[in-house]
Amino acid sequence: MRLDKFISTYTQLTRSQAKKDLKKGLIRVNGIVQTDSKFKVNLSDDQVQYQGEKIIVKDNFYYILNKPKGVVTANSDKLYRTVMDLIAKEDFRDDLFAVGRLDKDTTGILIITNNGKFAHNILAPNKHVSKTYQALVTGEITKEETLLFKQGITLKDGTKLKPAELVIESYDEIKDVSNVKIVISEGKYHQIKRMFGALGQRVLELHRLKIGELTLPSTLKSGEYQEVDVATLEKYFPNTM
The missing domain is CATH 3.30.70.580 (Pseudouridine synthase I, catalytic domain, N-terminal subdomain)
Structure with missing residues (x-):
């Protein structure tokens, strides 16, 4: 990998900034000042320092x-x-x-x-990583509908979904909308909108709160x-x- 590309990849510097700092002699490769932006860095063996600090090579972000x-x-x-x-x-x-x-x-x-x-x-x-959502939906959600989610909703096209959790948080009688929380363990196309569509309701707002327990x-x-x-x-x- 070119040295200027290496620096821009593994630091906060842009490639143009890397070239400027190379010319200033701020970069060392294996302890030796390197000013050539085209210098080839061996990711396995070479150690690159910027202003005396070793640049850590990360493969995954x-x-x-x-x-x-x-x-x-x-x-x-x-x-x-x-x-x-x-x-x-x-x-x-x-x-x-x-x-x-x-x-x-x-x-x-x-x-x-x-x-x-x-x-x-x-x-x-098979990893069963859940996704938790907050939704605003039309109409009043009933306890019977929470049971349907628990049993596994069947979509309008006949697709049978895995059991899901539906929690009623509030109902605004004047606006006729319900605020609910949903936990699902699969991710089919437009899944939550289609789940409520199967009940005759429409999702007005949808916000994902968690992936697993990560918030x-x-x-x-x-x-x-x-x-x-x-x-x-x-x-x-x-x-x-």
């Missing part, structure tokens, strides 16, 4: 994003902004992708990584993201790394 409305879960889109557009240039990598997806009008926690094995294990049905930090605003360390992910998702 993990972020949690507080997804806002109006943004699509995709790497690129011709019509809409994507979740990748929210990642700053210094953190962006071509191999990053979202783990699962949230609809354009759905908000909440989304994991972004470049670790395919981890993503597969989070999404794999958004209270300080993370809509559209913001932050890096998550491996130790935290191993705590919440054992045997997935």
Whole structure:
């Protein structure tokens, strides 16, 4: 890997900043000052220092994003902004992708990584990683409907879903809307909207609160993201790394 690319990949510096600091003699490779941006770095053997500090080589990156409305879960889109557009240039990598997806009008926690094995294990049905949502739906949800969720809803197309948890939190009689919490262990296309559609109701707002027990930090605003360390992910998702 070219030295300037190495520096921009594994530090907060942009490639242009890396080239400037190389010319200033701020970069050492195996203890020797290196000013050539085209110098080839051996990721296995070479040690690179920036201003005396060793640059740590990381293979995998993990972020949690507080997804806002109006943004699509995709790497690129011709019509809409994507979740990748929210990642700053210094953190962006071509191999990053979202783990699962949230609809354009759905908000909440989304994991972004470049670790395919981890993503597969989070999404794999046999791992039973739950997803918890807050929803505002039309009409009054009844206890009978919570039992239908517990038994496993059958969608309009005949698809039988796994048992899910539906908790009634409040009902606004004037607006005729219910505030509910849903916990599911699978992730079919538009699943929650289709679940309530099978009951004759419509989802007005949908927000994902948790993936497993991993939640958004209270300080993370809509559209913001932050890096998550491996130790935290191993705590919440054992045997997935």
